Amino acid sequence: MSRKKNNMTKSSFPGWIACLILMIATAGATLLLTTEKPEPEPAVQSPIAMQTEENDKDEKKEGDSYVFVDNWFMDTRVKFVLDGIWHRMGNVNEILDTAKRIRHTSELSWFREWSKTAERIESIGDECLAKGHEISAGEAYLRASNYYLAAEVMLHTNPVDERIVKTYKTGADLFMKGLELLSVPVTKVEIPYEDTTLNGYFFRAETSGKAPVLLVHQGFDAPIESTKHIAEEAIRRGYHCLLFEGPGQGLAIREQNLPFRPDWENVVSPVVDYILTLPQVDEENIMLMGISMGGGFAARAAAFEPRLKLCILNPGYVNVYDIISDYLTPSLMNLYEEDPEELNKKMEEIADYEAGIRWGIYHGMWVFGGKTPAEFLDNVKKFDNTPILDQIKCKVLVMDGVSEVWGEGQAKQLYDALTCEKHYMLFTKEDSASEHCQVGAGAIATQRMFDWMDENLQ
């Protein structure tokens, strides 16, 4: 009897365990099914994704952008190319047809399609020129120039690619050739800079005496040729205009491998020195305009260059490091602080994800003179205007847009920090000019900017 009882005890014990396991499993399964899985945090965020997140929070930033290529970065670049239409450096269908052919994952598809279009339009220019149609040729060359300059951008993943210099130079040459054929009063200039020279285009206003001059430089990546509309508008209003490339820009980085420098005043001052050698320039009315990231550089130069009368920051930046680090997740930033080698490896992996991110990392490393992502961040840290903003004495215009995604809020922050005479120009959705550097809205942007200049230079 006792033996039997013992057996029963033995046989019921595993059953009890089985029941317990079953209960735990059921509870676990229920928990798993009812708990929402957290979305994995992307390592690097595209500004468009950030904008979309913001849209949910902020009424004023409801997204209504047009999408031309299914890649946030390429799409932004297509809008820049479209912007050329405003100053006859592009045509709607030529651009849209090209954009349609681009494979959104591929840098070389981008390069190939823009090059194809550029070559086709250039050959039209050649044909027209051969037949003596100089105006037609000039128009074609300007469009081809814009397309060539667009084509080479996506090659920056590999800065040693020989096609970068070749294509950029072709674009720049056609730009000059087009302007000359169209009888635009422009001269290609070489500005003495340290033991080398910087490239520039000097647009002469047709005035009898001396005239004020607007010095314009670009920012992180755009070619100076894309600001032709500013120069044209300037000379129409009686201002000379010098479009110039600083280190980290144009052929300075492509041919001479000169990266950005944080002491931008050492770039602007030689330019001011040079412009003062030109007899037609009114030395009392020198204006500086920095576009895109160049807005931050121009602010720095304005703090140390007393010969500037006005400074236009479109938009302005306080701290470039904050803009870049905004795109990195906290875990990546921790890696940067704690283990830069690991960050480099991680960033290489991230670069494989997508063409836009890849471009951002490698282009950034190139133009900021870093061999690794960690070095890139080290160098970017030096671009901080916080301590010098109160040293700016000239009158400053800060242009900003409500849809700004690159260093969002920094323009206003800079404006607030300025102690000089200042103006804040905000572009809204109603203006159709709320995006970065008023892309696609050249008309209203130049109108307001030049009106402000007219008013403030007197």
Next chain:
Amino acid sequence: MVTEIFLMMCAQDHAITFEEVYPMFVYCKIAYRNVLENRKRTRLIGITLLLSCLLLLFSFTLGNGIEEQILGQYRNFLSGDISVVWENVKEYDVSDPSRLHFSEFDLKKDLENKEAITILDSWLEEREPDILEVYKALRGNGVLDTGRYASYSIIVGLDDREADFYVSRGVLNLLQGSLPFRSKYGICISDVAAKENHIQLGDWVVLDSNTASGYVNSLEYQVVGFYKSNSDFDSIYVYMTDTDFLELYDQPEEYFHSVRIYLKNPEMADALAVDLAQFLQTGNSGVLRAESINESGEFYLMISGFLKSLFTLFVVFILSIIAVGIRSVVRMNLFERMKEFGTLRAIGFNRVQSFFIIFLEIFILAMIFFVLALGISCILVYFFSQTGIPVGAGAFAYILGGERIYPKFIPSDTLTALLIITCFSLLAPVKPALVLLYQNITNMLSQNQKRISVIGGILHSLFGARQKKLST
């Protein structure tokens, strides 16, 4: 008389006349009649022999198939007798079966790379008499995108010569359409990839490549052919022309993924690989390295050797079963026929003649069923060489070089199998027959088998009989 003729036949220098042979036909006739006479007995021995022959032949063909699949594919497709790869391969352990796939050049070392390529070319020129063929392989990773489906691919660029090589070696078996080498932007994909991605001949697809410069390139290609895929991982290759490849990978013409060198005498692979490796060090780059198939294919050699040993073991096991089986069947059979052989002995057939009849019976049966087994094997091999024998996916498939094994018939194997079966049919009845034949005739006729010593019996019949004769 019969014994004398039989002994005479054994003498090799003796020319046998038809008359002398004739008694052999008598034995054959008796043996053949015995075979036909007792169908049940014949069936029993026959099925044993048939199964044995079938197992033996089929295991040979399987062994051949696996061996060819493992080493042959590796040699033909990836390594050659000597492979020249980029320095990054040394980071991968030799036991890694896919290590040669990872060969990739670093464009940042363009000058060193070009110098190394020049050195390689000069070695190839110098060693031309020893070299049968050289192929500079072009391959890279990519994504095949139909718009609805995207799949990882390895893209292979081939010139006409290399394409012919692949086709002739069975690496590339065209199923449908044509090879892409007559059309620009034409590609050949696997039947499996076509099915999975719903691709028809003539469809246009996009291929994305990761170039050495760090870009992604994309181009459109038209599917002009399907090749037969041996396995899922074998289905990821996309073949195109070398010029299309260079365009897709945005690659300078002189660059390659790896070089396969086939030697006139593959035995020289190790020595020449060492020579080439040293030669490549003469420059100051060291970006290229040479490895013989024995070095680079350590994994494949090991696996191939292991599987071969396993098969040998299997064959030995089968042979043991065959031996035991035949012996048991013969023993049982002879015990049943004790009276019959007792009668033969009684009417004057001596032990050798009787043994010869027993051997012939087994031999005739072995031959009949060997031919039958050969026929069945041929049918099976033909069938499975078309469909393959599935072995499943995963590591095993990777080791075997495919998810299916394709048996292969080699004529010399038939001869080996025939020899083995003959030996066994000769050896298997030895002991049972001798035990039977050394029984007393009276015991045989009364089917009363006694325990006897066969060796003692033989010694007695050889020496005892002679002494008796002499004394007589």
